[in-house]
Amino acid sequence: MSMFSIFNVSGSAISAQSQRLNVVASNLANVDAVAGPDGKAYKARQLMFQAEPMGPESATGVRVTNITESNAPGRRVHDPAHPSADAEGYVNHSNVNAVEEMVNMISASRSYQNNVEVMNTAKTLLLKTLQMGQ
Amino acid sequence: MLDKMTNRLDFLGNALVLRSERQRVLASNIANADTPGFVSRDFKFSDALTAATASTSESGSGATRMPMSGYASTLGTTDRRHIPGSATSSGTTVSTVAQAYGKLAYGVQTQPSMDNNSVDLDRERANFADNAVRYEAALRFINGNAKTMLSAIQGQ
Numbered sequence: 001m002s003m004f005s006i007f008n009v010s011g012s013a014i015s016a017q018s019q020r021l022n023v024v025a026s027n028l029a030n031v032d033a034v035a036g037p038d039g040k041a042y043k044a045r046q047l048m049f050q051a052e053p054m055g056p057e058s059a060t061g062v063r064v065t066n067i068t069e070s071n072a073p074g075r076r077v078h079d080p081a082h083p084s085a086d087a088e089g090y091v092n093h094s095n096v097n098a099v100e101e102m103v104n105m106i107s108a109s110r111s112y113q114n115n116v117e118v119m120n121t122a123k124t125l126l127l128k129t130l131q132m133g134q
Numbered sequence: 135m136l137d138k139m140t141n142r143l144d145f146l147g148n149a150l151v152l153r154s155e156r157q158r159v160l161a162s163n164i165a166n167a168d169t170p171g172f173v174s175r176d177f178k179f180s181d182a183l184t185a186a187t188a189s190t191s192e193s194g195s196g197a198t199r200m201p202m203s204g205y206a207s208t209l210g211t212t213d214r215r216h217i218p219g220s221a222t223s224s225g226t227t228v229s230t231v232a233q234a235y236g237k238l239a240y241g242v243q244t245q246p247s248m249d250n251n252s253v254d255l256d257r258e259r260a261n262f263a264d265n266a267v268r269y270e271a272a273l274r275f276i277n278g279n280a281k282t283m284l285s286a287i288q289g290q
Contacts (some may be wrong), residue, residue, distance in 0.1 A: 003154040006161040013165035049169045059240060060162040062169055111168055118161050123265050128273055134279045
């Protein structure tokens with residue numbers, strides 16, 4: 001029954017999207033983080049998605065291949081009174097872009113919803129198939 | 135003789151298998167809406183059904199037909215008055231029907247994106263809903279057909 005693998009396909013997409021949502025949450029939580037004593041601030045993380053064949057040719061799921069750290073320069077704020085200020089009086093903030101993260105979050109949540117709906121439809125159809133001939 | 139009773143069911147069965155196959159293809163497209171470089175897939179249902187129906191009727195007449203899990207081909211007769219169990223109609227396997235759609239086609243980018251993903255989510259969702267309704271329609275035809283057959287058999 002080929003429709004059962006829809007649950008695998010959409011399930012893999014849902015887990016990938018929720019992982020993406022997790023990364024967005026951790027980025028947003030650290031949007032105002034400043035550098036510690038080592039001078040290195042939090043770096044925004046991003047997921048890499050990859051299509052993954054699941055059994056037959058037509059079933060293609062999603063897999064998270066790796067998590068990369070953004071190399072964009074972080075915000076530097078001149079605040080000599082700040083306890084974390086460096087020798088020049090600058091405070092190094094994380095390089096998280098809050099607007100980008102919000103967009104990412106909305107996109108992830110919409111994709112998640114789409115896949116849940118696909119699974120619900122597949123489930124309804126399968127249940128109706130079970131009642132065939134009755 | 136049994137052919138006439140089951141031919142229609144066979145056709146609808148093929149349609150149902152192809153519909154569920156297409157449902158899976160569309161689900162894969164929706165799942166990969168955010169995967170960079172993914173190209174959407176689909177197949178033309180009418181062509182696939184024509185191919186599936188042709189292969190069924192072809193394979194039904196020849197001896198090279200694939201038996202369904204082996205039991206259909208073992209039907210023999212022990213008396214000359216028995217109806218020969220050629221099982222021409224029930225022998226279509228899911229794999230032969232699934233092969234009928236042949237190679238999956240690739241979707242064209244409607245709104246090109248930077249990551250080369252060609253999934254148009256609106257199109258895919260519309261197709262998905264459409265396919266779900268048509269799957270259900272095929273199911274109802276099968277149910278109706280079965281009911282008709284039963285009432286014909288029972289003669290009540």
